[in-house]
Amino acid sequence: MIVKSPVTETVAIGTIDEPRTSFVGRVVRAQAFQIFLVLLVIVGIFSAIAPDTFAQWSNFRLIIQNASILGVLAVGMTYVIITAGIDLSVGSVLVFSGVVAAITMRALGGEGWGVATIGILVSIVSGLAWGVVNGVLIAKAKIPPLIVTLGSLGMALGLAQILTGGIDIREVPSVLTTSIGYGNVFxxxxxxxxxALVVIVIGAIVLHFTRFGLYTLAVGSSEIATRRVGVKVDGQLIKIYALSGALAGLAGILSLSQFSTTAIAGQSQTNLNVIAAVVIGGTSLFGGVGTIVGTVVGLFIPAVLQNGFVITGVQPFWQQVAVGAVLITAVYVDQVRRSAAMRGNSQGLWRKFVSGGRRG
Known part of the structure; x- marks a missing residue:
């Protein structure tokens, strides 16, 4: 009698051949590409309606500038959502980091690149500290990300209001506003x-071409299986939330530079706008799937809608309706694709991760 040994998970995952798909086919089926087509259609409609105002470089420049701070936040949020997590605190951490930086720079004299540099570092470190706290509570204490970041949302904003007495700080070094906030290159x-572009490019390279990015995608695909192959999942999660916090700190100093004030009450919708952009861009709320390019495309959907509605005389409140509809559609498409993949037993990412990228 011959006894067959059970097939291990690693063998099963690592040896099954995946159907070959052309590069063009993968691009066309990518949700980011489909959302990009939607963006082009929206731009085309507004350009046809208002060619003399909307379809101008000065207007596109304004759209890009307005989306830049959200773009920095969206990079960190993409990493978080890929792990099937969430970070509701980015808007409040942005405010807190900007407040601490403004107080520090005011105490140091308030002018010059030396003071401004210290303010930049203080803002990033403040955001990093919040991110580490979030990560430790999520990874080590096993508290759900929704609860942790909802709590830190309130705590960061509350501390910012305590530090300022609820009054915005407007003493910002002029070098920040003239060089970063309103400065131009070329x-x-x-x-x-x-x-923001530098942050986006670095974020994309790290996500798609480094071990850190591979581990991030693997954690989102299957946390249990990732632990089994020796990845320190807790440490990875802490690093990811620390990254999100640090980028929120960077966004805090950028906001301070652009608006010349801490804008304590001006970031109430920031976290939701960033999450919407990331999900619209194709990053799955269920984890394991996401691209920085898709996030950038998703980011410009609400930015273009808001700008176009203002220019064409439509009430800007319709922008929220349109973005909400696109968001629900994006999540529905993601669910349909996941169901189809499960029926087809498709686990391409995990196979590649365990087999080290080898076939057969």
Whole structure:
């Protein structure tokens, strides 16, 4: 009698061949590409309605500049949502970091690049500290991300109001506002947008071409299986939430530079706008799937809608209705794809992760 040994998970995952798909086919089926087509249609409609106002470089420049701060936050949020987590605190951490930086710079004299540099570092470190706290509570204390970040949302905003007495700080070094907030590169490109672009490019490279990014995707695909192959999942989660917090701190100093004030009451919808952009761009709320490019495309959907509605005389409140509809549609499409993948027993990412990218 011959006894067959059971097939292990690693063998099963690592040896099944995946159907070959052309690069063009993968691009066309990608949700980010489909959302990009929607964005092009929206831009085309507004350009046809208002060619003399909407379809101008000065207007596109304004849209890009307005979306830059959200773009920085969205990079960190993409990593978080890929792990099937959530970070509701980014808007409040942005405010808190900006407040601490403003208080520090005011205490140091308030002017010059030396003071401004210290303020930038203080803002980023403040955001990083909140991110580490979130990560430790989620990874080590096993408290759900929704509860942890909802709590830190209130705590960060409350502490910011306590530090300022509820009154915005307007003493911002002029070098920040003139060089970063309203500065330009090559004459017409906003400096703040260049900074956001650098963050986006680095975030994309790390996510798609480094071990850190691979581990992030693997955690979102299957946390249990990722632990079994030796990845320190708790440490990975702490790093991801720390990254989100640090980028919120960077966004805090960018906001301070752009608006010349801490804008304590001006970030109430920031976290929801960022989450919507990430999900619209194709990052799955269920984890394991997401791209920075898709997030950027998703970010411009609400930005273009808001700008276009204002220019064409439509009430800007319709922007919230339109974005909500697109968001629900994006989640529905994601659910349909997941159901189809489960029926087809498709687990491409995990197979590649366990097999080290080898086939067969």
């Amino acid at each position: 004459g017409t490109i906003p400096t703040i947008s260049v900074i």
